Amino acid sequence: MPAADHRLTTREMADFVVDGYLRFEGIVPEALNQRTVDEMRRLMPVKLARFGPDVPAEAEGAAQPRTGTPLSDGYPPPSAIGEMLRLPAIRGILESLVGPDPVFDHDFVHFVHAGSGFRQLLHVDAIIDSTDPSFDVQLFYFPNEVRAGEGGTRFVPGTHLRRVRAEGVSRYHRIRGEQQFTGPAGTVLVAHHGLWHAGQPNPSEHERWMYKIRLNPRVPQVKLWNTSDLDALQNDASDHVFATVPADSVGRRLRRRHDWQRGHEERYDLRQRALLWRYLSGDTAFDVDYYLTRVEQRGALVEEVGSV
């Protein structure tokens, strides 16, 4: 549960680092959900037509944001989508992850009609990406209830820190621990841009609407959340599962494994989580199970000697 100022807590931030997403059930009021569906219905043909040779006029009642502009510039009133994005709860979540008034990258209306058999292959949206720990977020907003098997997005928790090409993961038809979204109307998932996911068939009688927006940070993503609990949870490099482990710490939370993370390969994901948390917390002394510190200390000894 976010803090009173609507920003995320340290525990929620740690969960984001582990899972690659956070889920907020029914966070958008029902009255607003229906208005956003109406706006998405008007917006969708405009979005689709942009792939064609003729650029259409703007959707009635909703100006389209321009890529690279502040989020606050887009979807002014009376836009229902804009109203959803300006909810204090949504703004608090986004501020915690990508800072205040992040940059609008792009958005899209994802509609799966009733009876659709279309299945997307697993993929990553970050086709061209950096190797540093900075990240964008993608907000997935489901304005209607999505029941099991009714077109909810398939996604694989914990995959967001792996370096892959967009469609290179399409061969994984099933992965242990993967999920398919179900949830009440007004539920929002906020995901790291690297999370593996795929659209699913909707054999039901219900339409499945989803609005997705990608946002870039405009400030370093350091301590942007409500850090009132950070001092109590932040651990140093002595946090090691085979030595000493505090009763509750960021390190303890980052060690949580997903079902597909079996064997010793998961330690490479754990190293990536530690690097991301060093960035988020601005603390180069942070570590989990000593993986980074051990190598850095030995490396410093070799540097003392000079070239070898």
Next chain:
Amino acid sequence: MTVRQQVLYLWLSESALDSEVIAWAFHDGTQGRQGGIPDGDPPYKTGLAALEEGWLLLQSPQITPPPPGREFDPGYLPYEFVFERHWELPAA
């Protein structure tokens, strides 16, 4: 009679064939006219379990050194084993 192939990808937790299955994909050249795979999550506990159920191993993963500087970056699931089996079907 005509021969059709089914292909089973199993991604295992480690480089050994008898390590745990963590991901899978099944491709059926018989278009459902012959048996598929068990319904479990995963369908087989290990790669060895698939052999024991009659799958033939086509390919084991190559264990190649990662590029310098990328030795510890996780990426694709590294331990990909490919299996097949053939079925003889009446000609269409």
